[in-house]
Amino acid sequence: MPQVTLTVNGKQHTVEVEGRTLLVELLREKLGLTGTHVGCDTSQCGACVVHVDGISVKSCTQLALQADGTDVITIEGLAEADGTLHPMQEMFREHHALQCGFCTPGMVMTAIDLVQSHPGGLSEKEIREGLEGNLCRCTGYHNIVKAIAAAHPLMHAKAAE
């Protein structure tokens, strides 16, 4: 079986995978990182979003082999070593932007990329359009939009430090 070498949350792994193994299967089944979820089989729901080389990617839509040599961050890799939450995680908690928690990892990873790629600010409409690829069945999105808007200045202030 072919091997793939990649860095996940700062730690390098070399894993044997089948050619058809998806990145999400590698993360969940080979590395035990079950924070990344699978909610559909048509690349619609976004529960599986992770960052590959800093860009949000649906890990159900990328082969594990394609991730060879990349730097992957999953929901497990966001908080600081002492447990301090990432500002996006903190704002999701503060604004009750999650209920069952299943879509949350993908939603948070998408939201972080959205904020990072809009340093000049994000309107409510831009946030809603930016969440096109992420489904949530619990919250009605209202508080997710609020949380992302609140995280934007915190993240950019932190980046400026």
Add this chain to the structure above:
Amino acid sequence: MGFEGIGASVRRKEDVRFLSGKGNYTDDINRPGQLYAVIKRSDRPHATINNIDVAAASSAPGVVRVFVGADMAAESIGGLPCGWQIHSKDGSPMAEPPHPVLAVGKVRHVGDPVAVVIAESKQAAKNAAELIDVDYTDLPAVANLTDAVAGGAVEVHDGVAGNLCYDWVIGDKAVVDGVFANAAHVVKLDLVNNRLIPNAMEPRVALGDFDTSSGDFTLYTTSQNPHVIRLLMGAFVLHIPENKLRVVAPDVGGGFGSKIYHYAEEAIVTWAAGKVRRPVKWTADRSESFMSDAHGRDHVSTAEMALDAEGHFLGLRITTLANMGAYLSTFAPAVPTYLYATLLAGVYKTPVIYCNVKAVFTNTVPVDAYRGAGRPEATFLLERLVDVIAHDTGIDRVELRRKNFIPADAFPYQTPVALQYDSGDYQTTLRVALANADWNGFEARRTAAKDRGKLRGIGISTYLEACGIAPSAVVGSLGARAGLYEVAEIRVHPTGSVTVFTGTHSHGQGHETTLAQLVVSQLGVPFDQVEVVHGDTAKIPFGMGTYGSRSLAVGGSAMVKAMDKVIAKGKKIAAHLMEAAVEDIEFKDNVFSVAGTDKSKTLTDISLAAYVPHNYPIEELEPGLDETAFYDPKNFTFPGGCHIAEIEIDPDTGVVEMVNFTAVDDVGRVVNPMIVEGQVQGGVAQGIGQALLESAIYDPSGQLLSGSFMDYTMPRANDIPNMSVATENTMCTHNPLGSKGCGEVGAIGSPPAVINAVVDALKDYGVRHLDMPATGAKLWSIIQAATPRMAAE
């Protein structure tokens, strides 16, 4: 640390876990030596199974076993039971055809399980399932209600004539007909409540485990009610006694009703684990969820209201066809009867009501309770009918509602359809909603929209629902085969911290937070010293689970009752320790004190004495401080309120934009306002989904056309507006918390508000009624058809 008791928007205990990727969902659990199950499902809507050839699959790489229906039948494995029995108007019990776990003889819907492959990997099982050769003879199929009840329609189940499960009535037809005969006006409306697919974001998963040393079975499953699954599967399907069967429902990623029911896959993996003596896991693909999770709604109704000359409602007459799908799911028969027809008084003092419901089998996925379950169907029918009455009679739609409301001083109010409402104030929720939505300023906004080329509409819905399910004796008399009480155990530990064991189940509702807040308020224990445990039959005494907005009203009440027992025992211990009479002991904010003195003991002093009983009234009291209570509610609870939707239609595309949504709900006592608002927002989004986007579509042959997220339109962030959510609460009078429930109100009140707004926007186009979903294509066609006529006028 601020106030963390009842009424505080405490941030949720469960969130750090979920936000860090440390949730423990069923698919995250793996057992040593685990095998994987893949289910071969019927691709035919209706067919005879002539033969199932599993030879190639059985010898495929990695395959351990392949099972078919005959293997289960050979061991007398029972069919999936139905939890409710309805009787037809002639007194006969409903038709209750067998629901085999794996199909035997025939398949009856696309997705019906035919065989299961157990293999070393999911991929191996998938590959082998492709090798199973099922020889079918196709049969004609019926997918929709009107086809299924037409003369000469094929029978979904042999011997179930006319595909009729039951023909049920409530009310006196002769009396209602008499009222109609003498009415000044009669307004009639035909309407459809569209079929929905719940689509909790976590697909269903079941993992069966068998302990070869003890002979014990464990099922890990995505369930809203693990004890109910243990009871149904153990007693009726697999014949495993409760002491040998543990059911665990860990973190569950949304349910909305679809994870209440006992599903075939739970029985398959548990049974198969025993056969192969290794753990067996099944995880649904989303496509599989579409054709195996119970669907919701799917009614076709005719509604008529008799009115006097001033617009007072005199009588309501309704006939409804309700789709059961191919088999009876756990709660299915109750949904269009006791959760629907009993709600048809709504918030109105309509004196007489008659409703006839025919439940019908079709070659479709079973239909069962989905967020609101029967109440959204009743509310959509009533609130559309009221708007159509306003349209036909020219009476203002708000005035029409006001003049027919049950007044706030009329409670308790006995409706003509069995329910007795305990409290409510519909004029107030209406008044506040009208103000919050700036109803009076709407015509200016309509004009401004028109100037931009948009058609703007506003719609209102004044609704009521029944939840806090349910008094056992009442539902028993109505056909329920179980009680619907709830159970709580309050364990005060030796050093004063508390663990709550609740029979309710949290799958997004935030019970670990809300229920802890009850302990903060009742026992004065700090929030961070309270742990809530749910979802495991090995830990929790018993429970009926979470659905019907019952967790706080019923489960919370059980907790209050158990905490009352803790306090009562604590007072006896305190009286002994402080050498006082029990009657003189007071308890407040974690402290037992002797009235009129400065003597006091904390709850921790008392719990320590209870577990280290060196100085203890041991002759009279057992050691320990751990109390259990079963609470059976005295009545349903009756949340209600007013929802207002404001929309704009682009006439060039027909697409509806949700501009504003205002909800003012009466949910009784609110424990955590932040969580209540979230529940309402989520429910409203599902209601908007039903009204504008979602619909499960079968073609006439019974193929599910909307079978993936590519085809079934889920609401996305851009489809849902910012919402104004508020409460104006009256207290429930019959439970100790005063809480009514908030889980379903959003999905119940919102669909008619949205459709009423769409119809309002199209009032110049001759639209009197529209069925859901109001898609762009549907509205564009209406606008196109009407435009030449309007131009000619």
